[in-house]
Amino acid sequence: MEHWFTDIAQALVNWLMGLGLSAGWADFVLLIVQWLCIVMIVTINVIILIWLERKVSGFIQLRLGPNRLGPYGAFQTIADAIKLLTKEDIIPSRTDKWIFMTAPLFFIVVSVMLYAVIPMGDGMQVVDFNVGLLYFISIGSLSTICLLMAGWGSNNKWSMLGAMRAVAQMISYEIPLAISLLGVVMIAGSLRLSDIVVAQGNIWFVLLQPIAFITYFIAATAELNRGPFDMPEAEQELTAGAYTEYTGMRWALFFLAEYTNLVAVSALCATMFFGGWQGPGLPSWLWIIIKTYLIMLVFMWMKWTFPRIRMDHLMSFSWKILLPVSLANLVLTGFGLEFFKWMGWW
Amino acid sequence: MDISLADLAFIILAGFTLLTALGVVLFKNIVHSAIMLVFSFLGVAGIYFTMHAGFLGLVQILVYAGAISVLIIFAIMLVMNQDPEKTNLPSPNIPNIMAGTYLTILLVGALVGSIWFTSFPEKVAPVSGDELGLLTGLMLGDYVIPLELAALLLLVAVVGAIILARGAEHK
Amino acid sequence: MYGKGLLKGLWITFKHSFEKKDLVVRYPEQMPHLQERFRGSLAFDFEKCIACGICIRNCPNNVLSMETAKDEDSKKKKLMQYTIDLQYCMFCNLCVEDCPTNSLYFTHDFELSQFHRDDIKRVYHRPPELDQQEAAQKTSDQDTQTAADDKKEKQLRAMINAINKNPQKVLARVLDGEEQVEVLAAVLMADEKKLARMAEMMITDKEKAKKVALAFVKKELKEREKGGDQ
Numbered sequence: 001m002e003h004w005f006t007d008i009a010q011a012l013v014n015w016l017m018g019l020g021l022s023a024g025w026a027d028f029v030l031l032i033v034q035w036l037c038i039v040m041i042v043t044i045n046v047i048i049l050i051w052l053e054r055k056v057s058g059f060i061q062l063r064l065g066p067n068r069l070g071p072y073g074a075f076q077t078i079a080d081a082i083k084l085l086t087k088e089d090i091i092p093s094r095t096d097k098w099i100f101m102t103a104p105l106f107f108i109v110v111s112v113m114l115y116a117v118i119p120m121g122d123g124m125q126v127v128d129f130n131v132g133l134l135y136f137i138s139i140g141s142l143s144t145i146c147l148l149m150a151g152w153g154s155n156n157k158w159s160m161l162g163a164m165r166a167v168a169q170m171i172s173y174e175i176p177l178a179i180s181l182l183g184v185v186m187i188a189g190s191l192r193l194s195d196i197v198v199a200q201g202n203i204w205f206v207l208l209q210p211i212a213f214i215t216y217f218i219a220a221t222a223e224l225n226r227g228p229f230d231m232p233e234a235e236q237e238l239t240a241g242a243y244t245e246y247t248g249m250r251w252a253l254f255f256l257a258e259y260t261n262l263v264a265v266s267a268l269c270a271t272m273f274f275g276g277w278q279g280p281g282l283p284s285w286l287w288i289i290i291k292t293y294l295i296m297l298v299f300m301w302m303k304w305t306f307p308r309i310r311m312d313h314l315m316s317f318s319w320k321i322l323l324p325v326s327l328a329n330l331v332l333t334g335f336g337l338e339f340f341k342w343m344g345w346w
Numbered sequence: 347m348d349i350s351l352a353d354l355a356f357i358i359l360a361g362f363t364l365l366t367a368l369g370v371v372l373f374k375n376i377v378h379s380a381i382m383l384v385f386s387f388l389g390v391a392g393i394y395f396t397m398h399a400g401f402l403g404l405v406q407i408l409v410y411a412g413a414i415s416v417l418i419i420f421a422i423m424l425v426m427n428q429d430p431e432k433t434n435l436p437s438p439n440i441p442n443i444m445a446g447t448y449l450t451i452l453l454v455g456a457l458v459g460s461i462w463f464t465s466f467p468e469k470v471a472p473v474s475g476d477e478l479g480l481l482t483g484l485m486l487g488d489y490v491i492p493l494e495l496a497a498l499l500l501l502v503a504v505v506g507a508i509i510l511a512r513g514a515e516h517k
Numbered sequence: 518m519y520g521k522g523l524l525k526g527l528w529i530t531f532k533h534s535f536e537k538k539d540l541v542v543r544y545p546e547q548m549p550h551l552q553e554r555f556r557g558s559l560a561f562d563f564e565k566c567i568a569c570g571i572c573i574r575n576c577p578n579n580v581l582s583m584e585t586a587k588d589e590d591s592k593k594k595k596l597m598q599y600t601i602d603l604q605y606c607m608f609c610n611l612c613v614e615d616c617p618t619n620s621l622y623f624t625h626d627f628e629l630s631q632f633h634r635d636d637i638k639r640v641y642h643r644p645p646e647l648d649q650q651e652a653a654q655k656t657s658d659q660d661t662q663t664a665a666d667d668k669k670e671k672q673l674r675a676m677i678n679a680i681n682k683n684p685q686k687v688l689a690r691v692l693d694g695e696e697q698v699e700v701l702a703a704v705l706m707a708d709e710k711k712l713a714r715m716a717e718m719m720i721t722d723k724e725k726a727k728k729v730a731l732a733f734v735k736k737e738l739k740e741r742e743k744g745g746d747q
Contacts, residue, residue: 059533131478138404301527301531305527306526
C-alpha cells in the first residue's frame with residue numbers, strides 16, 4: 001500500500017528506459033504523466049468538493065443539501081459539470097476579447113502549477129524544489145493577475161470592481177501569509193517542503209507555532225477569496241465579481257481553479273503545520289488526503305458560519321492586526337529559537 | 347550542432363521574453379502592453395531557473411510579476427479615460443522620437459560593448475551544493491549593510507508616498 | 518476576549534449540522550402544506566361563466582381573453598373559448614375577486630413550469646356537453662309549451678261549449694243584470710269570434726272580461742236603440 005504510486009512511477013521509468021530512451025527523456029515523460037495525474041486528481045477532487053461544500057452548507061443550515069441524484073446526491077456535481085460543458089460559450093461583444101478568453105486558462109494553469117511542490121506522500125512530489133515554499137507563494141501571487149485580466153476583459157463595472165477588490169485583498173493578505181509561514185521555516189531550517197515534513201517527525205508545528213497557524217489560516221481564507229472574506233465575489237452586490245460575464249466552460253474553469261487553490265492551500269497547511277504525510281498505520285498518501293480534507297472541512301465550516309466582512313474592515317484587519325501579529329510571531333520565534341539553543345534544548 | 351535540453355529551454359525562454367518585450371512596445375492598447383510585461387517578467391524568471399537560480403527566479407515572479415505589474419496595471423486603469431485602443435501609440439512629436447532613438451542606440455551600444463569587452467570564462471564552475479545558503483550568507487553576512495540600506499530606502503519611499511498621497515499636516 | 522463570538526458561532530453551526538433535518542419538506546414525495554387561500558394556478562369553470570368580461574377588463578397584465586359568439590335564438594352572448602395565459606399572470610386576485618359567478622378561482626396547483634411557452638397557456642374550449650344540454654333544455658321547453666297550449670285549448674273549448682249550452686249561468690259570472698246577460702248571450706251567439714275572445718278572457722282575466730262584456734252589452738243596446746228608432 002505504502003509504495004503503490006512510487007512503484008508505478010519507477011516501473012514506468014524502467015519500461016521507458018527499456019525502450020531505449022535516455023534517463024533525462026524518461027524523467028521528462030514521467031513528469032508529463034505526473035502532470036496529467038495532477039490534473040485528473042484536481043478535476044475529480046473538485047467534483048467531490050463541490051458536492052461536499054453543498055452538503056456541508058446544507059447541514060449547517062438545517063437542510064439536506066443535494067439528495068436527488070444518486071446516493072446522497074453524489075452525482076449532482078457530475079450532472080452540473082456536464083451541463084456546464086455543453087453550455088454555450090458567450091463572449092460579450094465589447095469585451096477585450098483575448099484577455100477575456102485567456103484569463104480562465106491562465107488561472108487554472110497557475111492553480112495546477114501549485115501542486116508541483118506539494119509532497120503528496122513519502123517521496124511523492126513532482127519537483128522537490130529547494131525553495132518549494134517560496135515557489136508556492138510566488139506562483140500563488142500570479143493568480144491576482146488572472147483575476148485582474150478577467151475583470152478588465154469583461155468590460156463590466158461589477159467585474160472590474162470585483163477584480164480590484166480581489167487584487168487588493170490578495171496582495172494585502174499575501175504578506176501576513178508569507179510572514180506567518182516564515183516562523184515554520186525558521187524552526188525547520190529549510191524552504192524545502194519535504195524537509196519541513198520530516199522536521200515534524202516528533203511534534204507538529206501547529207503546537208510550536210499556534211499563532212502562525214491562526215494567521216496563516218485567516219490569510220489563506222482571504223487568499224482563496226472564500227467566505228467570510230469573499231468580497232471579490234460578494235453575490236449580493238457584485239453578482240459574481242470578476243466572473244460575472246463568464247459562461248459555460250470558461251466559468252467552470254474559474255470554479256475549478258478556485259477549488260484547486262483550496263485543495264492546494266489546505267494541502268500546504270497540512271504540510272506546514274500538521275506533519276504532512278506523516279502518520280501512524282495508514283500509507284502516507286492516505287494521511288495527507290485525510291488531513292487535507294479535514295482542513296478543507298474547517299474552511300467550509302467557517303465559510304458557512306461567518307457573515308461577510310466589509311471591504312475596509314478586511315483591509316484594515318490585514319494591515320493593522322494580522323501583519324503586526326505575524327511579525328511579532330516572527331520575532332518571538334527568533335528569540336525562542338535562540339533561547340532554546342542557549343539552554344541547549346534544541 | 348549539439349543542442350542539449352537546457353539549451354533548448356534557454357532558446358525558448360529567451361525567444362518568449364523577447365517577443366513579449368516587443369509586445370510591450372508595439373501593442374496599441376496599453377493594458378495589453380502591461381500584461382505582456384508580466385509575461386516578459388515570467389520569461390526572465392524562467393531564464394533564472396535554467397541557470398539554477400531558483401530563489402532569484404521566484405523572487406522575480408513574486409515581486410515583479412505578482413506585485414509590481416499589478417501596481418502598473420492599476421495605475422494604468424486608474425488614469426486611463428480614453429479609448430483603450432489608442433493608449434499606446436507612438437509619439438507624434440519629432441524631438442521625442444529623436445530622443446528615443448538616441449537613447450536606444452546608446453543602450454544597445456552599451457550592452458553590446460559590455461558583452462564584447464568582457465572576457466567570459468569558457469565554463470563557469472557550477473555552484474556546489476547549497477546555492478540558496480550561499481546567497482543568504484552573502485546577503486545577510488558580507489553585504490548586510492547595503493541590504494539594510496536598501497530596505498531603509500524603500501521604507502522612506504513608502505512613507506514619502508503616503509505623505510504625498512494624504513498630504514502632510516501643516517501646523 | 519476577542520474571538521469568543523466567532524467560536525460560539527462555529528459551535529452553533531457545528532451542532533446544527535448534526536441535528537435532524539426535518540424542517541424541510543421533501544417536496545416531490547411530500548407535498549407542502551398550502552394555506553386555504555394559497556394562489557396557485559388560475560382555473561376556470563366554463564359552465565358558470567356568463568361572459569360578462571369583467572375579469573378581462575380587470576386584468577392588469579392581459580392574461581385573460583375570451584371569444585364569444587352571438588346565440589342565434591336568444592340573442593345572448595355565448596362564450597366559445599376562454600384563455601388564461603398564465604405566463605403573464607401575477608396572481609393579483611383582481612379577476613377572481615370580481616367574478617360575479619365565481620367561475621374563476623385559484624387552485625392549489627403550483628407546478629406550473631412547462632417545456633414550451635405555449636404549454637403555459639390554458640385554453641378552455643366550449644364543452645360540447647354544454648351545447649347539448651342547452652339544446653335539450655330548449656326542446657323540453659317547447660314540449661311544455663305545447664302541452665300548455667293543449668290545455669288552454671281544451672279549457673277554451675270547454676268554456677265555449679259551456680257558454681253555448683248555458684249562456685245565462687255562465688255569463689252571469691261577468692255580468693250582473695239578467696237583461697244584460699241575455700243581450701251579451703245574443704251578441705256572442707251571433708258572432709263566433711267574439712265568443713272565442715270572451716271565453717279566453719274569462720279563463721285568463723276575469724276583470725278584463727267583465728269590462729269587455731259591459732262594453733259589448735252597451736254597444737249592442739245602443740245598436741238596438743238605433744234599430745228601434747228606425
